[in-house]
Amino acid sequence: MKTQFDIEKVIEKGVITNELDYERALISDRKLRLLAKENIHFKNLRVKLRDIIEKYENSEWSDVDEIDDYKLIENDKAEQIAELERLFLENRKQTIRKKLKEFELTQENLGSILGHKSKTHMSELMNGIKPFTLKDLVIINRLLKIEIGQLIPLFLSKEDQTKIKEAVIKLGKPKIKLTSSDLVVC
Template sequence: MAQNKKVAELGEPNIKKILDAGRIETELDHERVLLADRHLMLQEEVQPDLGPTRKSISDLIVEFEARCWSDENLVTDAQMEESEAAEIQAEKEYAFLWKRQKLILDKLQELSLKQKDLALLLNHSKSYTSELLNGIRPFSTNDLKLIHLLFQIPLTDLIITIPSQETLNRLETAIGKISSSNPKARLLHTTLANRPVTNGLLTENWDEDEIEPEENIDELTLSNK
């Protein structure tokens, strides 16, 4: 049964690491893998080589759900709460990833570059680069620096910089203490209020369809093989 754990800060899902481990251990990774599976289902038609990866992901999902969710009598309220929090976090992460993917693919198309060209620029194999673009592997910091340098995509659109609610609460308290003796520090409250997590990676009335890649991403991925 899944244990009740605090949801971590938004980060780069590492589906490859989960696949290598051969087992899903947390509700957060379960939600991340579910979203990765949905994405690969869409991409598999134009990238058949993703089939084996998707099959492995599906097997992990089945095993985890059989282990942790098959007996309703053993599912606790804490487990339900953890699952709900993990679902929200994973959706926010993937909303960011799909936006980033589109920005990169748009730049490749704009410059008439193919996926193999990006692989050469990043010094990766074509298959490794495909895993990066499809959210199976996380981009390294160096990869994102190079993409920023070459394609002039803002770093804030390439790197997740949104901390956890726990961290935000701590910052609010710290700013309050500093502001008591330094009025100028109150400007930090404004900065914090305008942070991306407030404005939302998802629209106010978002639904599940909004976290899927836009339709033209399939075409872009195909054209950049």
């Protein structure tokens, strides 16, 4: 399940291919705007990301006659999902910071514990620029006593929910159902 946008992977590909990644890129651009003031690495990432965003906008949104209701609905849904992800990442960051403060640790200390030597890399992880590894999140869970549900997104998009329901029906397993905690309103 892809629940976090990885800027460097998009930059490596050089292209945005769907509305959800477009909305994620716009959110990442706003994050990078703030971080770029303090670090040239983030400034360079932002320049590259903005070029890719512009290419996508020119190919998908520049011809007004090509924009129909379906395109607008698709964009609205993508925007909602990206915003839910942004809120989740912001809450996770604040929760980790609060716990670090409780234990009198710095973000740099946490980076050392996780085996990340670069301050920049740790900043990218905390700010949602790069995704934490599952191992990182398990260590944070155990070390800082943070509920795993606050570290790992437990929601599913409507598209994923539909695919799962169709697969269950196809298998003929009516006892298997998604719980309400698996749902997201999008």
